[in-house]
Amino acid sequence: MGETPAGSAKSGRLKQAILLIILAGLIFLGGRWAGLWGGADDGQLKLYGNVEIREVQLGFRVGGRISKLYVDEGDRVVPGQVLAELDTRPLDDRLAGAAARLDAASAAAQRDANGSRPQEVGEARAAVAAAEARLIEARRQFERRQALVDKGFISKADVQTAEAGVAAAEASLSAARNSLSLAEEGVRAEDRAASEASRNAAFAERRSVQTDLSDARIIAAEQGQVLTRARELGAIVQPGQTVLTVALTQPVRVRAYVAEPDLPKIRPGMAVTVSVDGSDKRWPARIGYIAPVAEFTPKTVQTEQLRADLVYRLRLTVDDPRGELRQGQPVTVSIPADGKR
Structure with a gap:
C-alpha cells in the first residue's frame, strides 16, 4: 500500500523542523564559543591591547x-x-699618571700646611745674630774712625767708608730679621689654598679616570x-x-585601551586576567595605571568599537614569571563583571 499525500507532507514538515532545530543548535553553540552570548564569560568586559615592547x-x-x-x-x-x-690598558696608564700627580700635589699641600722646619727657623735666627754682630762691629769701627779724623790721623774718606759699612750692616740685619719672620710664620694662606686646590684637582682627575674604568x-x-x-x-x-x-622581560606590562562608557568599570589595582589567541591559558594581571586624558584608538589595537572612538590608555602588570608572553603580542584583557577580583 502506497503512502498518502497527507503523510508525505507531514513527513516533509518533520524533516524541516529537525533541520531547523539542528541549525539553531549549531548557531547557539557557535555563538557561545565566540563569546557572543552565554558561556563562562557572561558579564565580563573585554579589552584589547599588546604586550609592551621594552x-x-x-x-x-x-x-x-x-x-x-x-x-x-x-x-x-x-x-x-x-x-x-x-x-x-690605556685607562690603566692614565690612572697611574693621575695617581702620581695626586701624590705630588698631596705632598706639596702637606709641606705648605706644616710650615717651616725647626732647622730652617734656627738657621734664620743664626743669620739674625750674625747680622747683629756685624752691625755692632761696623758701628764700633765708625766711632773709632770718627775720633781719629778729628785729630787728623785719617782722611774723611775713611770715615765715609766706615759709615757706609754701618748702613750695609743695618740693611743686612733688616733682611735677616725679615727672613726669620717668614720662617716663623710659614707659608702664606694664599699659597696653602693654592696647594690645596692643586691637590683637589689631582684627586678629581684620578676619580674621573676611575669612573672611566668602571x-x-x-x-x-x-x-x-x-x-x-x-x-x-x-x-x-x-x-x-x-x-x-x-x-x-620583567616585569611584563600590557598596554590596553578602554572606551569612555566602560571607564567606571575599572580602577587602578583591580585584578584581571590576560589571554592570547590560540591558547586557553590565562595569566593573572593587575591594572596599574589609567591615563587621565582620552585619545583616539590606536590603529594597532583591534577592538569591537570604531577606531575613531575616544578611549583611555591603561597599563597592566602581568604575572608571567616563565616569560611565555612575547613583547608586541596582541592580548585580550578580561575584566570581571563584579569588579571584585
Whole structure:
C-alpha cells in the first residue's frame, strides 16, 4: 500500500523542523564559543591591547676596543651581570699618571700646611745674630774712625767708608730679621689654598679616570634577553655607540585601551586576567595605571568599537614569571563583571 499525500507532507514538515532545530543548535553553540552570548564569560568586559615592547640600547660611556663579549643573541641576562668589556690598558696608564700627580700635589699641600722646619727657623735666627754682630762691629769701627779724623790721623774718606759699612750692616740685619719672620710664620694662606686646590684637582682627575674604568664594562641593570649584538670582538667603538640591544622581560606590562562608557568599570589595582589567541591559558594581571586624558584608538589595537572612538590608555602588570608572553603580542584583557577580583 502506497503512502498518502497527507503523510508525505507531514513527513516533509518533520524533516524541516529537525533541520531547523539542528541549525539553531549549531548557531547557539557557535555563538557561545565566540563569546557572543552565554558561556563562562557572561558579564565580563573585554579589552584589547599588546604586550609592551621594552628595550634598552647598551653601550660604553667611553670609547675603546672591545676585548670581551660574554653574551650572544638570545641569551638571558640578570641584574649585575657583566655583558662586555673594553681593553683597559690605556685607562690603566692614565690612572697611574693621575695617581702620581695626586701624590705630588698631596705632598706639596702637606709641606705648605706644616710650615717651616725647626732647622730652617734656627738657621734664620743664626743669620739674625750674625747680622747683629756685624752691625755692632761696623758701628764700633765708625766711632773709632770718627775720633781719629778729628785729630787728623785719617782722611774723611775713611770715615765715609766706615759709615757706609754701618748702613750695609743695618740693611743686612733688616733682611735677616725679615727672613726669620717668614720662617716663623710659614707659608702664606694664599699659597696653602693654592696647594690645596692643586691637590683637589689631582684627586678629581684620578676619580674621573676611575669612573672611566668602571664605564669600560657593560653591566645589565634589569632582567632581560639579548636581542641584537651590534659589535664584535676587536671592534673600535665610540662613546655611547650601541653594542647590545636587550629586551627587558620583567616585569611584563600590557598596554590596553578602554572606551569612555566602560571607564567606571575599572580602577587602578583591580585584578584581571590576560589571554592570547590560540591558547586557553590565562595569566593573572593587575591594572596599574589609567591615563587621565582620552585619545583616539590606536590603529594597532583591534577592538569591537570604531577606531575613531575616544578611549583611555591603561597599563597592566602581568604575572608571567616563565616569560611565555612575547613583547608586541596582541592580548585580550578580561575584566570581571563584579569588579571584585
